[in-house]
């Protein structure tokens with residue numbers, strides 16, 4: 001842990017790998033959605049592989065990455081979450097300085113989104129489309145009807161994802177307009193203004209992100225080229 005900070009000041013909260021993974025997921029989500037709905041399935045598969053790599057990277061960074069990105073740092077139990085919500089709506093709201101990274105409610109939406117994205121990409125790998133063209137690369141291991149079932153779950157899980165993304169965006173808007181906390185710029189430049197005592201978080205070395213990214217891209221390329 002680095003120096004202890006007391007005065008109101010800008011603190012680095014999100015490192016570059018976390019921000020790159022976040023904005024890659026946002027962009028690839030839009031591309032996956034559009035390519036599927038406009039039936040550009042070759043592009044859909046390519047964007048899907050990109051999404052697979054981005055989600056696996058975010059998952060890995062949740063274990064070996066920066067302190068603010070680690071699941072062990074921001075996932076709290078139900079009691080801590082309820083306590084946070086009470087403070088949030090109470091008269092003495094001191095939640096602003098309570099957490100540098102994700103708050104307990106944000107943590108819930110991260111868990112839900114990463115879980116659903118992981119499910120979505122896995123189902124996609126096994127999905128078979130009606131005419132059997134542009135199916136996922138692992139669908140050759142299962143029957144046509146099982147592949148169609150995966151395609152059906154792939155579509156249903158996407159609807160769930162849309163609901164969770166809508167809740168996530170609504171929460172960001174509420175923090176912006178009601179609590180005057182600007183979460184989006186923080187995810188762009190990586191810094192937050194903190195008043196009161198706060199400790200600068202630990203950041204993992206850049207080469208660890210590169211090693212993880214290269215390993216994950218190789219794994220995804222291997223899956224994509226299964227014959």
Ligand code: HEM
Pocket residue numbers: 029032033036037044045046048049051052117120121122123124125126127128129130134135136137151152154155158
């Ligand atoms: C998070 C990433 C992904 C998103 C958001 C996504 C979204 C979608 C959506 C919305 C559909 C159309 C469902 C419908 O309305 O019928 C679809 C279909 C499909 N996706 Fe994905 N997808 C993702 C990842 C993948 C991946 C990684 C693969 C495999 C490489 C894949 C393979 C397919 C296939 C084969 C279909 C056609 C299924 C059918 O024709 O019924 N998807 N996807």
